[in-house]
Amino acid sequence: MNRKLSLTLGTALALAASGASAQQNPTRVGVQDPLDSPGMGTLNLAGSREQVSSGTAFNPAISVILDGVYQNTFSGEAHGPAGFDDGHGHGHGHGHDHGLEDGFNLRETEIAFSATVDRYFDALAVLAVDGDHVEVEEAYITTRSLPAGLQLKAGKFLSDIGYINRQHPHDWQFVDRPLVSEYLFGDHGLQETGVQLSWLAPTPFYSRLGLEVLQGSSSGVANHIGSGNHTVLGYGGDPGTGGPERLRWRADNGLDDASGPRLVTAFAKFAPDLGYSHAAQFGLSGGYSRSWQNLEAHSSGRLETWDGDAWFAGLDAVYKYDSGRAYGHGDWVVQAEYFYRAIDVDYASREFTDGSTLEPQAAGDTFSGTAKQDGAYLQTIYGFAPRWNAGLRAEALGLTNDSLVPDRSRGRFESFGTSYRYAAQVSFMPTEFSRIRLQVNHTDFADDNGHDHDHGAWTAMLQFNMSLGVHGAHDF
Numbered sequence: 001m002n003r004k005l006s007l008t009l010g011t012a013l014a015l016a017a018s019g020a021s022a023q024q025n026p027t028r029v030g031v032q033d034p035l036d037s038p039g040m041g042t043l044n045l046a047g048s049r050e051q052v053s054s055g056t057a058f059n060p061a062i063s064v065i066l067d068g069v070y071q072n073t074f075s076g077e078a079h080g081p082a083g084f085d086d087g088h089g090h091g092h093g094h095g096h097d098h099g100l101e102d103g104f105n106l107r108e109t110e111i112a113f114s115a116t117v118d119r120y121f122d123a124l125a126v127l128a129v130d131g132d133h134v135e136v137e138e139a140y141i142t143t144r145s146l147p148a149g150l151q152l153k154a155g156k157f158l159s160d161i162g163y164i165n166r167q168h169p170h171d172w173q174f175v176d177r178p179l180v181s182e183y184l185f186g187d188h189g190l191q192e193t194g195v196q197l198s199w200l201a202p203t204p205f206y207s208r209l210g211l212e213v214l215q216g217s218s219s220g221v222a223n224h225i226g227s228g229n230h231t232v233l234g235y236g237g238d239p240g241t242g243g244p245e246r247l248r249w250r251a252d253n254g255l256d257d258a259s260g261p262r263l264v265t266a267f268a269k270f271a272p273d274l275g276y277s278h279a280a281q282f283g284l285s286g287g288y289s290r291s292w293q294n295l296e297a298h299s300s301g302r303l304e305t306w307d308g309d310a311w312f313a314g315l316d317a318v319y320k321y322d323s324g325r326a327y328g329h330g331d332w333v334v335q336a337e338y339f340y341r342a343i344d345v346d347y348a349s350r351e352f353t354d355g356s357t358l359e360p361q362a363a364g365d366t367f368s369g370t371a372k373q374d375g376a377y378l379q380t381i382y383g384f385a386p387r388w389n390a391g392l393r394a395e396a397l398g399l400t401n402d403s404l405v406p407d408r409s410r411g412r413f414e415s416f417g418t419s420y421r422y423a424a425q426v427s428f429m430p431t432e433f434s435r436i437r438l439q440v441n442h443t444d445f446a447d448d449n450g451h452d453h454d455h456g457a458w459t460a461m462l463q464f465n466m467s468l469g470v471h472g473a474h475d476f
Contacts, residue, residue: 060115060123061470065170069105069463076457081419082448083373083403084183099130099187100176100461108169110137120144126168137168137188149200159190160198160210160267161285162337163316166475173333173381174425175439175461179397180375184312184341185220192219194261206271206281216262221312221341222289226257230358232301251358254348255307258291271476279320281476286313292343294404301352306404308345308368314338318476327429328383338376340400345369347406347413364411371413372402379423387430393423398446405448417446435465 099107109129117123126138140155158166164181166189176182181189194214201207216222232249265287274280292310297303316337323330349365350358360366379393397419405414425439444456 060113063110063112063467063469065108065110065112065168066466066468067107067109067169067463068465069100069107069175069461071100071102071105071459071461073102073457073459076443078443078457078459079445079447081179081183081397082446083398083401083405083414083416085405106131110168110170116144117141137191149202151198151200153196153198154194156191156193157196158188159192159212159214159265160196160269161190161265161287162267162314162339163281163283163318163335164337165189170435170465170467173335173379173391173427174393174423175437175463176423176441178337178375178377178379178393179395179419179421180337180339180377183220183397184339184373184375186218190219190221190265192216192222192263194263205273206269208269210267212263212265212267212287213261214263214265215260216289216291217260219263221287221310221343222263222292223294224258224260224262224291225253225255225293225295227255228253230295230297230303232352247355249301249352249355251352251356253295253303254305254350254358255293255295262291263287263289277322277324279322279476281318283316284314285316287311292345302349303351303358304347304349304406306343306345306347308343310341310343312339312341314340320476323383325386327386328389329386331381331383331389333381334378335380336376336378338374340372340374343371343404345371345404347404349406349408362408364408367406367411369413370402371404372400373398374400388426388428390426391424393421393425395421395423397421401446414448416448419443419445421445433467435463437461437463437465439463 099105107130111127111129112124113126114124115122120143121141122144123141124138125136128135128137136156138155138157140153140157143150143152146152158168160166162181164172164178165185169177177189192212192214194212196210196212198208198210201209214222217224229250230253234247234249265285267283267285269281269283271279271281288309288311290309292306292308294306295303314337317335319332319334321332323332325331346368347366348360351361353359375395375397376399377393377395379391381389381391383389398416399418401416401418403414403416405416406412407414421444422442423439425437427435427437429435439461441459441461442456443459
């Protein structure tokens with residue numbers, strides 16, 4: 001091989017290597033936008049002349065959370081707390097709360113996608129797979145660079161009211177959601193579609209204020225049904241003289257449409273500086289819904305409706321102590337919340353007087369009233385060994401328990417006693433990606449027959465919680 005050919009081949013190989021390196025290692029081009037975070041918005045992939053504006057180069061972080069629970073009520077009868085069915089079943093509720101039944105439960109498989117969309121927005125989507133159902137639990141965007149400490153969130157999300165409301169089940173320190181959160185706000189807490197504007201105030205300590213404008217479709221403080229027809233099917237006629245005749249009774253349900261958004265909430269969170277080993281956060285929150293509606297249709301053709309508005313207010317506090325020892329050994333967490341809810345409604349019980357008219361039949365079939373209910377919990381967690389912790393929780397639901405259950409004979413809503421629940425748990429975390437938890441609950445619920453606390457129940461739960469893939473750090 002002559003010298004000229006050798007130089008030509010060498011040059012070709014060098015150019016090929018340079019091209020391969022350009023494909024494997026993105027180069028930085030142009031001038032860094034002042035709105036970009038470091039490394040964003042200036043990458044050139046595969047030798048292209050185009051810039052990549054996504055902070056994750058089109059690859060979102062993906063995680064899968066598995067949550068399985070074995071439950072066994074080994075003593076007593078499990079039933080719902082009296083007064084908190086909001087018109088559904090009048091407080092009988094002889095089923096387990098928190099969506100579990102005795103035996104094996106794959107409670108929820110959570111699939112989460114998160115990414116920096118571009119220099120202006122982050123995005124998160126969380127899908128919850130429960131049995132044969134797939135639900136969009138959260139899907140929202142947040143801004144990255146609004147001025148003056150402002151941030152905007154838009155989409156479907158868990159509200160920032162209180163402390164535990166915005167947490168997913170795998171973030172909880174106990175297997176089940178606190179009663180006050182479940183029964184005042186719904187099975188998933190306050191979860192709505194809308195917008196949130198928050199402000200990180202320029203104070204010497206952490207101060208965050210927020211306002212949320214939400215659709216108010218279906219939750220414990222904002223439930224909307226709207227106008228529609230109440231329909232009953234039946235048969236009439238004489239089978240001996242021509243056979244039965246199919247009949248249909250139909251009438252308006254008597255509820256008004258109210259366009260969204262229907263719910264406004266506000267929150268404030270403050271965290272004073274307590275030094276290196278101690279941290280605390282205190283919160284205030286509240287909200288108003290201009291539409292709270294419910295209905296219950298009976299097989300007899302009778303229709304019950306509730307129509308009004310609602311408001312709520314609450315306090316929350318969390319204290320954490322970091323001992324500095326390995327894997328949480330010696331750490332403490334103390335957490336508490338209190339919420340009060342008032343629902344002011346017009347109640348009506350109506351029956352068909354003919355095929356197209358629904359009317360009250362007695363004096364107690366229409367009246368107005370206000371449901372006033374509240375609840376609180378206090379829990380503490382202690383890391384008694386590396387990767388092990390134990391916790392205790394005490395709860396009260398319905399310290400004030402003026403319900404929406406109608407007493408038509410007296411033309412008013414019924415009042416009930418206070419329900420209590422106590423829990424103890426022990427958790428082992430082999431790594432940050434897995435957790436095994438044993439928990440025992442004792443429920444002492446008021447019932448709806450006037451015999452408060454005449455039978456309690458003991459329930460044991462064994463939970464496994466596994467995290468696959470990339471999962472962001474949890475909030476305070």
